Amino acid sequence: MNPPTVEDVARAAGVSRQTVSNVLNAPQRVRPETRQRVEAAIEQLGYRPNRVAQSLRAATSRMIGYRIEPMHPHALGSMHDRLLHALAEAGRAADHHLLLFTADDPDDEVTNVDALHRAGAIDGVMIYGIQSDDPRPPALRQLRIPFAAFGRTGADAHAWVDIDNAAGTAAAVEHLVTRGHRRIAFLGYPEGVAVGDRRAEGWRTTLDKHGLLDGSRHLDLRGEDSLANGARLAEALLEHPTPPTAVVAATDTLAAGVLRTVRQRHARLAVVGFDDTPTAGALDLSSVRQPIEAVGHAMIRALLGPAVSVAQDEPAGQLLAPELIVRASSALH
C-alpha cells in the first residue's frame, strides 16, 4: 500500500486538493466545518504532509552536510568516526539529520556543498580537519552557506569548536614529570598542521616551565602519522646518546608504533598517545581523550543556534578541555 496522498485526502473529504492544502497551510481561509472534515480524513488515512514539499515552503531541509572521507588505511583514526556518531546524536536532539557526501579535496568539498545547498538538500555544513590557509571557511562565507568548523587556525571569523590540544599534551607532560621523567620526547605531525603544532606547543611550554626543555629539545621528531613511522622514530630516539625515558606522541597511531618498538627491544620507555582510540584501550596505552560528544553538541549549537549568523564578522569559538586517561604504558615506568 502506498502512503496516502493529498489527492486521497481530498477524495475522502469530498473537497478539492487546494482546500486540503489550505487546511494545512492557511487554515484560517477554510470554513470550520470543512476544516474538521479534512482533518478527520487526514487522521483516518494516516496522511502525513510531504516533508519535501514542506521544506520548499519552509526553506529548510533540516539536513546538515558532512563530508565523509575514505578510510585511512594506515591510521587508527577513528576520531572522525567518533565525531560523526556524536554529530548524529546531537543532531537528533535538534531534529536534524546528517547528509553524508564525499569529495576529492577541499575545493571539491566546497563545490559539492554549494550544489547541495543551492538544491535545498542541506541547510548548512560541518567541516573538520582545518588547515592553515584552509580554503573552505572563506569560500563558504562568500557563498553565505552556514557552517561550523571542528578545529581552528587562529583568527577564525566564523563559528568553530575545538579541543584545547596544547592543554592535552601539557597534561601528558605534567603526568610524566610527576612520575620522575626528565627527558621527554615528542613525536608529531610535520610542522604547519595546526593541530600538530598546538600539540607540540603544549609539550614545549610545559617542559620549559619545569626547566626541562634544554635537555629534551633534541627529542622533537616529526613525520607522517603511521604505525611504521612511529616505530621508526622510536628506534631513532632509543639510539640517541641521551635517549628519552618517556614519549608524548601526537596520535595513538604514532604511539602504537612506539609501543611496537618498545616491545621488540624490551626497552624501558613510558608512552602517552592522543585521541584515546579503541586501540589505546587494547594496548593499555595512556592517551589524551577528546570530549567528542561535547564537541558534537557544541557544533550543532554553533550551526543552528540563534547567536550565529552567516553575516557576522566576530569569531564565535568554543574551546573544550581534553582529559588524560592513564594506563599501564606510562604508569609502570
Place this chain on the structure above:
Amino acid sequence: MNPPTVEDVARAAGVSRQTVSNVLNAPQRVRPETRQRVEAAIEQLGYRPNRVAQSLRAATSRMIGYRIEPMHPHALGSMHDRLLHALAEAGRAADHHLLLFTADDPDDEVTNVDALHRAGAIDGVMIYGIQSDDPRPPALRQLRIPFAAFGRTGADAHAWVDIDNAAGTAAAVEHLVTRGHRRIAFLGYPEGVAVGDRRAEGWRTTLDKHGLLDGSRHLDLRGEDSLANGARLAEALLEHPTPPTAVVAATDTLAAGVLRTVRQRHARLAVVGFDDTPTAGALDLSSVRQPIEAVGHAMIRALLGPAVSVAQDEPAGQLLAPELIVRASSALH
C-alpha cells in the same frame, strides 16, 4: 548573495515563471527563440533547478537511509564505520547520498524509516546487524520500503549481502592446523546471534574435517564481545587441564583480550581474530578481513539495481568471501 531563483531567470529573460518552468520540464512547448533566451539567462545567472522541487516531480530523493548507532565503548567495532565509508563511496558512484538517522531499537528504526520514507526524504534504507527473527525485514516489506540488508538469517525473502562468515573461521582453522596446532579453541558470541553461529560453524566443521573436533569440543566458549571478557575467557582456557595451543576468536575485540592475557602470562598461544580492525594491525594480530568495500557496492546495487523489486518474493542474496590476513600472533608459534 542568494542563489538565483526561477523568478530571477524569468526577469532576466523577459518571460513568465511558467515559461522558465516549461523550458526546464517540457521544452517542446516553448518556441526555440524563447528557449534560447531562457537558457542563456540560466547559464548567465548560474541558476540550478531546485533539487527538492525536482525530487517532488521525480518522486525520488536520491537519498538512502542508514541508522547510525552510538559508539560501543567496549568494542573495537569499527566494522560498521567501515561499512558506512564504503556505502558513502559506493553511493557516490550511483549519485546517491546517505541520510544518517538514529533509533533506540529495531522497532524505533522501522518507525523512523517509515516517517522518512513517507516524507520523501529517503528512497530506501540499508539495514545491518541482522538477528534471528529480526523484526525489520517483514516490517519494511509490509510498508513497501525498498531496503537491502548486510547480513542474513537463512531464509531471507529480500535483497541481502553477506560475507561468508563460516569460510572465514574455516580459513583461520586451516591456517592453524597447517602450522601444527591440534587443540584449537573458539571464543564467540552467545548462541543465537546469526553471525556468531556461522563463525562457530566454520571452526567446528573444519576441526571435524581434520578429525580434531573431539579434542577441541570443550574449548568452545561464548560471551559478550568485550576486551575484558576476551581476557577472562583466555584465562579460563589456559587453566584447563588440556589447554589449547591456538584460539580463533569471533572478533578482534575478543582476540585483543586474549592477547592481553597471553602477554601478561607469557603464554604460548596462537591467536586469530575477525574483522581486521585497525587495532589488529597495531597488535600484530592475524585476522579475517571482510571485503567491506565490495559489500558497499553490492548493497548499493542490490538496493538501486533493476533486478530488485520490493514486490518480489525470491531471495536475492550475495555472499562474498573474506580473506585471512596472517600476522605475528599466529605465525610465530
